[in-house]
Each structure stands twice: as C-alpha cells, then as structure tokens.
C-alpha cells in the first residue's frame with residue numbers, strides 16, 4: 001500500500017534538498033588530503049548521522065521495517081519469524097533485523113502458497129494482496145509490466161528475484177527503487193537464507 005504520489009514526491013524533494021545541503025557541508029568541512037577531490041565521509045561525522053536519520057525517517061514503512069514486501073502481522077500473533085525484531089513498533093506489519101530476513105520470510109510465504117496450488121503470478125499477488133485491502137489488479141499489472149511475466153505465468157524459484165524486486169517497488173514506490181533494500185543483491189541474499 002502506498003501513499004498519494006504528490007505527497008511522496010514533495011517529501012522526497014524536501015529530503016533530497018536537505019540531504020544535498022548537509023552532504024555539501026559535510027564534504028566542505030572534511031579534512032582534505034592533497035590530490036583528493038572528494039574526501040570520504042568520516043564514520044563519526046555528526047552530519048552524516050543526521051543525514052542517515054533523515055533518510056530513514058523519510059523512507060516508506062516497508063523499508064523502515066526491513067520488510068520490503070510489507071508482510072502483515074498474523075491476526076493471532078503467530079510465531080516469530082527468523083530475523084524478526086524483538087520490539088514491535090508497527091502494529092500492522094512485521095519488522096525484521098535486516099531486509100534480507102524480510103525477503104526470507106516472503107519466500108516462505110510464497111512457498112506456502114505454492115504448496116496449496118497458488119502458483120501463477122496473478123494468483124500469488126491476489127493472495128498476498130487481497131482486493132479487500134489493495135488495488136489487486138493494479139498490483140498484478142505493475143508487477144507483470146516490470147518483470148515481463150504474464151499474469152498466468154507459473155512462478156518458479158528462478159523468477160523470485162525479479163518478482164520480489166517488482167513487488168518491493170510497487171509496495172514502497174518507484175522513487176525508492178534504487179534503495180539498497182530493494183536491490184537484487186539484497187533479495188538474493190534473503191532468498192539464500194530461506
């Protein structure tokens with residue numbers, strides 16, 4: 001589920017401006033070594049920490065929760081996922097210690113669908129994002145367009161990286177497609193944990 005695009009773009013615009021200014025200040029004040037045009041960011045730089053905080057505050061909930069596909073909490077509380085955070089700051093969605101564990105859990109969810117015959121792209125998205133809570137058809141179309149997979153394609157394990165990246169972009173917004181949490185590398189590391 002994603003917020004209105006206008007509001008998202010406004011927030012992103014503001015964040016990019018503030019971050020740009022802070023990074024500029026940070027670079028300007030960093031000690032310069034002869035011949036070094038672009039000094040590396042220092043690990044203990046206060047401005048860097050502020051930048052990181054602003055970035056994480058502005059990120060959509062799927063990225064903040066390390067749950068890029070927005071897996072919901074089970075209604076009965078359920079069991080703990082491997083890699084689930086000890087605390088529960090989001091009452092609706094799961095939180096993980098890293099995005100890899102979010103993808104690991106998603107692989108487990110999709111595997112459970114496939115064991116009960118939910119195997120096509122359309123069937124998997126319809127089960128994962130039911131129309132009672134989502135614009136399911138738009139979700140299926142978005143993922144189909146991005147992956148090139150037909151709606152009736154039976155999803156194989158080798159389809160999962162592309163499927164999860166397309167789902168994560170739909171869940172978090174295309175403006176966040178370049179975020180490391182949504183990278184194929186992160187997704188593959190998560191799948192390897194499942």
Ligand SMILES: [Ca+2]
Pocket residue numbers: 073088089090091092093094095
């Ligand atoms: Ca939660």
